[in-house]
Structures are given as C-alpha cells and as structure tokens.
Amino acid sequence: QVTLKESGPVLVKPTETLTLTCAVSGFSLSNDRMGVTWIRQPPGGALEWLAHIFSNDEKSYLTSLKSRLTISRDTSKSQVVLSMTNMDPVDTATYYCVRGSSSSGFDYWGQGTLVTVSS
C-alpha cells in the first residue's frame, strides 16, 4: 500500500525557512520508476507545482521559485524533504507530497499540510 505523509511546522514567520518532510511507504524512492513531487495550494486557490525529485535523484524546480527551493531525499529513511527560504505570507498554502511520473501522472497524494506564514 502506497502512502505519503507530510510533516512540518504549521506556522512560520516571514523571512524564515520552511522545511517539510514527506515520509513515503509502499514504494522505493530509488528503484521504482516513480518520483516525488511537492505541490501547494493557497486557500481557495489552484494547484501549483513546486519541485520534483526523480528516481535517479535528478531534481526539477518551478522556474519562478527555483532560487528559494531545495528538494532532497534520504532513501534509507524513505523521506523526501522540501526547503523553501525567505517565506512570505503569500506562501501560505496547503503543501502536498505526491508520487508520480511523466507517464503515470500523480497517482498517490499525501493528505497535505497547511502552512501559515505570519508574524
């Protein structure tokens, strides 16, 4: 059974760095032809893709946020980590960790974690 679960702070202050962890189970981060992506959704807003880590450890980022984002993985812990620097209130959103590939789509989603940016 494939599962993904996000964890991290629910509240961060402006200018701080957000670090979110995605714990995965039921598939391999390095051996399956699946990667893990982070997607966010502001309250009442649309889905916005942020970053993807491929099974070969290559990374891809949303161009407009590339300077602020870092995605990494720890295969021994079956975790994927997203860091976003210099947080701003406009970054308030539900952040989703999702399994997917360019052929299968995003087939398993975490429950999402709401992060609020406020002083």
Added chain:
Amino acid sequence: SYELTQPPSVSVSPGQAANITCSGDNLDDKYTFWYHQKPGQSPVLVIYQDTKRPSGIPERFSGSNSGNTATLTISGTQAMDEADYYCQAWDYTTVVFGGGTKLTVL
C-alpha cells in the same frame, strides 16, 4: 513557460455530459492528466496519458487530446461529480497545472 488554460466554471444538469477543456500550445504533443478535488480533500487522478482511467475511476470519466485542446468528459454526470477539476502536463522536466475548473451539477 508553458501554460494550460481552463474555463473557471462549467455547469451541467444531472445525467447530462460535462465537457471540461484544457488548452495549451501543441498540447497533443504531450500527455494530459486530469484530477478532481472535492472540498477539504486531496486531489484524485481520474485520467492519465490523455485517455486512460486509473483503477477505481468510473467509466463515465473519459479523456481526449487533439491539437491544442484536451477534454475531460463526464458522461451521465452525477451530483457526486461536483468538484474542482485540474488538467496537468509535463513540459520537459517541469510540471504545469491548469487553473482549475469548478464543475457545478444543478
């Protein structure tokens, strides 16, 4: 950067077919994926590779992709289909979502 455009809203009567479009330059050169999202829930994949349905998705969901437009069709729309729908494609190694379409069944 690549963009996908969806109508903000679509309305349909119960039992009728709903068509939700997604437009992008030469979109049929790419696979299109579709998700629905109900309030308070995570999105769910309903169509992948333009036309395929994941296990557990009802047969009334179908997809097509031709030219610059991909279309999600819900045949015999039910009240439970009321949700936000998003299209998605890969642009090389990056991912693009459409702005979403709110489907109202009334």
